[in-house]
Amino acid sequence: MEDRRTPLARARGLGSARDGLHHWWMQRLTAVALIPLVAWFAVSLVMLSGADHMAVRAWIGSPVVMVLLILTIVIGLHHGQLGMQVVVEDYVHSDGWKLALIVAIRFIAFFFGLAAVVAILRIGFGG
């Protein structure tokens, strides 16, 4: 098939979605990062399933857990917002709703992510 793109469009390789492979690649990158994080996190959640407030705080506040937990929540929410965006794009056919939902997903993910990171740091640094 004849390639009707301009030489500039071909060189940029961004396609009709205008961001090329970025979304696809970020989804895969976060997926691979989450493989070990999620395995650790699943076991930890079961371990804490009967824990009281002090035990949960002591766990969150230890340095290694702080780092791993922030990574898990931030990368997990990023991966989640990318996936939810695709679900909305596939099933919501009104342009207005589609845009509104994608914006809402971004805002919710960012808000909850930041809130969690602040809370973890507060626990870790004794706020």
Add this chain to the structure above:
Amino acid sequence: MSVANRPVHRPLSPHLQVYRPQLTSVLSILHRATGIALSVGALYLAIWVVYASASPKTYALFQAFNTSILGRLFLAGWLFCMFYHLCNGIRHLFWDAGYGFELKDAYLSGWIVVGVSAAATLVSWIVGLSLA
């Protein structure tokens, strides 16, 4: 009969009401469903961490639910979603790399995903509870 009026015999996309579910299609939609469940659960986890940073009194409500039978059932279900999405995600990464597209391979990897996610959920509970 003009070309425009000729009946169309192109393949139709499957009508879900009359289409027999197959392992491959069920696992495919489960990947989405578990992804949505995991996203909602991730928000719950963020709230959990925020409550943990608050006073013991505020956290008590959360703890009461988390340690209840219902809370643990939710955790078990959510962890199965997590391991399913993880295993099936790895299956997708193999497809991305160009492997496993033959029908028998797709079925084999599908059953492996089902088995491994059930086993991983069980192992995570055994290991997690033994560490508690």
